[in-house]
Amino acid sequence: MxxxxxxxxxxxxxxxxxxxxxxxxxxxxxxxxxxxxxxxxxxxxxxxxxxxxxxxxxxxxxxxxxxxxxxxxxxxxxxxxxxxxxxxxxxxxxxxxxxxxxxxxxxxxxxxxxxxxxxxxxxxxxxxxxxxxxxxxxxxxxxxxxxxxxxxxxxxxxxxxxxxxxxxxxxxxxxxxxxxxxxxxxxxxxxxxxxxxxxxxxxxxxxGAMFTPETLDAIGEAIRTREIRGSALVSSVGRVSERDALPQAADLLLNLEGVTTVLVFGLVGDHVQLSARSVDSRIDVGELLRQTFADVGTAGGHDNMAGGQLPLGLFADESADDFELVAFVGDRIGSRFFDAMNLSDPS
Known part of the structure; x- marks a missing residue:
């Protein structure tokens, strides 16, 4: 069957x-x-x-x-x-x-x-x-x-x-x-x-359901922390308790002019959560996430939307404060993602 x-x-x-x-x-x-x-x-x-x-x-x-x-x-x-x-x-x-x-x-x-x-x-x-x-x-x-x-x-x-x-x-x-x-x-x-x-x-x-204050703050943080290389964007929502804030931020950032692929990450509990979106027909974002993060967690999805979950302890000492954690994790998440897309650091 x-x-x-x-x-x-x-x-x-x-x-x-x-x-x-x-x-x-x-x-x-x-x-x-x-x-x-x-x-x-x-x-x-x-x-x-x-x-x-x-x-x-x-x-x-x-x-x-x-x-x-x-x-x-x-x-x-x-x-x-x-x-x-x-x-x-x-x-x-x-x-x-x-x-x-x-x-x-x-x-x-x-x-x-x-x-x-x-x-x-x-x-x-x-x-x-x-x-x-x-x-x-x-x-x-x-x-x-x-x-x-x-x-x-x-x-x-x-x-x-x-x-x-x-x-x-x-x-x-x-x-x-x-x-x-x-x-x-x-x-x-x-x-x-x-x-x-x-x-x-x-x-x-x-x-008509309204945003919670935390979701609105998370989206604001994602807008503030965005990094763009070429047509790809990586951003952080920081530490949140509402996991669904990530895909909402990713959907919104995909509307930015010139951006066709988005990855948003955040710290949720003891994991790094990922949410990705793409409108680039040349990119299978599910496969991109699988290839990029398979060695450190689970990730995957469709050609135009995907997600993942990575143990926070693999990236950083969980005893650090949230600001340090987000910055440390962000460097590694962003580097992996941009490298997988062959987008070098402009500096």
Whole structure:
């Protein structure tokens, strides 16, 4: 039951009826989102829950690790009154089946122990490591995981609830940055089908979520500390507790005239978090981050957006004050990134 990951089209084994058949002997399902889940992950989880319940699964729990800190993501959860729980590894021993949506490998961007058996994986990302599941649908030709799940619903003649429709439409907008970043015709078609099912005012309220003061300060710091070489920019948000401030800063800085590739880093806990964006068709920023930081942490993503996480202790003494840490880490992060892009120090 594996999808064709090259074309993005599902094989005959990966289809709605096969997924329903996989659930027919299951009474409890744990849908695990990735750490700090975004709307695409959460909307996909809601869609999978709809499919599982239609197949007779009695208990479907949606869980996640990390924290939901992005203000729009918090508004998304609160306005839709989503029933979510924090992931506890002990839950793995109490359910019949475990599913991943919008991520695929235990221990990579999730809190599930490495080596855990996962029964269902549905995702649109590409992975260097092998992906294994009893039911696997991995379509890198899609711009969002929720698109795959909504096609499943359509194939099963299941209409999304108003809650799911709103979640899915907002997820499509966020995942593609309002249909600017890499949408396919599939995303447009799915969005068009959702329009008559959603409360437009609810979508506006999700978009209207305000920045937290910390996020605003982080974006300001990223603007202040930017370094540009050629069309590439590297910047720091300093030390933050809101990890989602990094991609927001990266998205904003990509609008700077003459800049086509952005890397933003910040200190979050005992790690250096990375967020990268690119609109340069010659650059696969996911592969660029993998090659640049594979020896010191985990990094990767898509051709136009990527992220990473590096242990802070590999770069600097964590006992130093934050100003020294950020400066020290910034020199090394920036040097690695610019060198990988063959952009020498202008001095």
């Amino acid at each position: 594996v999808a064709d990951v090259d074309s993005g089209e599902p094989s005959t084994g990966a289809d709605p009826t096969a997924l329903v058949a996989a659930f027919e002997t299951v009474s409890s399902l744990l849908v695990v989102g990735h750490d700090s889940p975004d709307p695409d992950c959460l909307a996909s989880a809601l869609a999978l829950r709809t499919i599982a319940e239609s197949a007779g699964v009695e208990t479907v729990d949606i869980v996640y690790g990390g924290h939901i800190s992005h203000q729009q993501n918090r508004a998304f959860v609160n306005l839709l009154a989503l029933d979510l729980d924090r992931f506890d590894p002990a839950q793995l021993d109490t359910v019949d089946s475990v599913a991943f949506v919008d991520h695929a490998v235990p221990g990579i961007n999730n809190s599930v122990p490495t080596g855990t058996n996962v029964d269902v994986v549905i995702d649109h990302h590409e992975y260097e490591t092998s992906v294994d599941a009893d039911y696997l649908d991995l379509r890198t030709g899609y711009a969002a995981t929720v698109t795959i799940l909504l096609e499943y619903l359509d194939g099963l003649d299941l209409e999304p609830t108003p809650e799911l429709a709103a979640a899915a439409l907002f997820a499509l907008h966020r995942e593609t940055i309002d249909f600017v970043r890499g949408p396919t015709m599939r995303e447009y078609e799915v969005a068009a089908r959702l329009l008559d099912l959603v409360d437009e005012e609810l979508i506006k309220r999700m978009y």
